[in-house]
Amino acid sequence: MLNLLKKSGHPFMMAAAGLAVAGALMAGPAVAQDKIKAAVIFGVNNPGAVNGWDRGHFHGAQKLIKEYGWDVDIAEGVPFPQMERTAERYGEAGYQVVIFTSSGQIRAWNAVAPKYPKTVFAMLSTTDSLPKSNNVVAYAPDFFSYGVLNGLVAGQATDSKKIGFVAGLAVKAVEDMWSGIVEGAKAVAPDVEPSYAFSGNWTDVPRAREVTDLQIRRGADVIIGNAGDGTLGILDAAKTGKAKFIGYATDWSADEPGTVLSSVLLGMDQWYDALAKEVASGKVEPKINIFGVNSFTVVPLNKKLLSADRIAKIDDSVRRYQSGELKVPVVRHEVKK
Numbered sequence: 001m002l003n004l005l006k007k008s009g010h011p012f013m014m015a016a017a018g019l020a021v022a023g024a025l026m027a028g029p030a031v032a033q034d035k036i037k038a039a040v041i042f043g044v045n046n047p048g049a050v051n052g053w054d055r056g057h058f059h060g061a062q063k064l065i066k067e068y069g070w071d072v073d074i075a076e077g078v079p080f081p082q083m084e085r086t087a088e089r090y091g092e093a094g095y096q097v098v099i100f101t102s103s104g105q106i107r108a109w110n111a112v113a114p115k116y117p118k119t120v121f122a123m124l125s126t127t128d129s130l131p132k133s134n135n136v137v138a139y140a141p142d143f144f145s146y147g148v149l150n151g152l153v154a155g156q157a158t159d160s161k162k163i164g165f166v167a168g169l170a171v172k173a174v175e176d177m178w179s180g181i182v183e184g185a186k187a188v189a190p191d192v193e194p195s196y197a198f199s200g201n202w203t204d205v206p207r208a209r210e211v212t213d214l215q216i217r218r219g220a221d222v223i224i225g226n227a228g229d230g231t232l233g234i235l236d237a238a239k240t241g242k243a244k245f246i247g248y249a250t251d252w253s254a255d256e257p258g259t260v261l262s263s264v265l266l267g268m269d270q271w272y273d274a275l276a277k278e279v280a281s282g283k284v285e286p287k288i289n290i291f292g293v294n295s296f297t298v299v300p301l302n303k304k305l306l307s308a309d310r311i312a313k314i315d316d317s318v319r320r321y322q323s324g325e326l327k328v329p330v331v332r333h334e335v336k337k
Contacts, residue, residue: 036070036279038097039090043104044203045077050229052249053266057101057124059250060272068276070097083108091116097279099124103173109136120284124271126173130286137278138288139271143173145293147180148187148328149264150246152317153298154222155185155192157244157261157306162193164220164243166212166234168202168227170337179333181224187328188317195220196335202228209233216241222261224248235259244305251299261305265297293322 040061048058064070073095078086083105090098091112096119100109103125113121114133121131123138130136154163165181167174178196185192197215199208208230212223216237225234226248235252238245239259245252247263270291278284298318301311320326 036064036068036097037095038064038070038099039073039075039087039095040099040101041078041083041086041105042074042076042101043078043080043083044229047074047076047101050232051247051252051255052226052228052231054101054228056249056266056268060124060268061099063269063272064276068280070276080104080107084111087112087121088115091119095119097122097275099275101125103127103171120279122275124268124275126171126176127288128172130288134286135284136286137275137284139274140288140290141266141295142290142292143176144180144183144330146264146266146296147177147182148184148321149180149293149296149298149318150177150224151181151184151186151194152188152321153246153262153264153301153314154181154194154224155187155189156310156314156317157301158189158192158220158222160219160221161189161191162195162219163222163224164212164215165194165196165224166199166208166215166227167196167225168199168208168230170198170335174226175332175335177226178335179331180328182333183328183331184321187321187326198335199227199230199233202230204230205233205236207233209237212237213241216243222246244302247299253299253302257302258304260302262301263299265299267291267295267297270295 044054047054061072061074065072075086087098087108098119098121100123106127109121109123110131113131113136117135121136126140127138165178182194185194197211199211208227212234222244223238224246225231235245235256239256244261245259246261249266252263253260
């Protein structure tokens with residue numbers, strides 16, 4: 001775990017998962033009493049290292065430190081079986097806010113929140129329900145409309161009329177995103193064939209590269225990637241196969257400028273802003289706050305990969321969808337798990 005102390009500016013390295021630091025957590029962080037003590041829990045190591053979901057959360061945690069003056073511990077590399085105990089230790093230590101960053105942590109969220117009513121337990125990921133407690137809140141994106149934006153871009157950027165979506169696992173957020181991709185592409189290019197594949201986890205770069213390569217060999221020339229650290233393999237396969245790549249959650253354009261067509265930003269900083277303001281107001285309510293289509297941003301399309309006319313058409317369809325002018329029906333498309 002990396003303990004980021006804003007006062008000292010020196011990181012204090014602790015064992016992954018927080019299991020070897022019970023004494024340190026029980027003692028609480030050495031910070032001023034008038035500052036919010038918070039913890040952000042990650043299942044991956046070094047969450048800021050790779051573009052995408054975890055880097056978006058890492059930047060959100062930095063925002064709490066730099067813009068709101070919070071003192072934030074970042075617990076990284078916490079395995080799911082140890083998630084509950086890690087969160088409990090923060091509750092026992094009197095932390096005011098504990099942030100979960102993945103829907104895979106919902107079980108721990110449900111179990112721990114009722115035990116520590118003086119701590120706010122926030123889920124910043126997809127969820128359909130809340131723990132049975134008043135000290136909880138959730139901030140979640142509408143992954144269907146997020147997927148639609150991806151589909152609008154991919155459906156009009158393909159030359160082969162085939163687009164591919166590669167994800168880590170068939171979780172609900174991925175299924176919602178896939179449904180949006182299908183309907184978004186259909187709205188602007190009814191003859192386009194979307195397909196999906198799973199790498200089997202969120203970390204296996206070679207496997208993600210392998211399944212992406214298969215999609216490209218089957219004709220997909222636009223690839224949408226969402227496989228955690230494995231997305232690096234998706235991007236590499238797209239580069240090798242000369243396919244266009246659409247980045248997930250954060251801006252991937254600098255990773256491979258000759259391959260990345262665009263990225264669709266989730267705007268995760270907005271979730272952290274909302275949480276910080278609610279905590280400051282003292283009025284955190286047990287509710288699920290949904291961030292919709294207008295909280296997302298399509299990064300300007302790569303002019304080296306598409307003509308100006310095609311870019312203009314894509315930009316117009318994105319504008320019309322975000323304004324409500326272009327209607328895309330909400331249709332669920334199940335994936336094989």
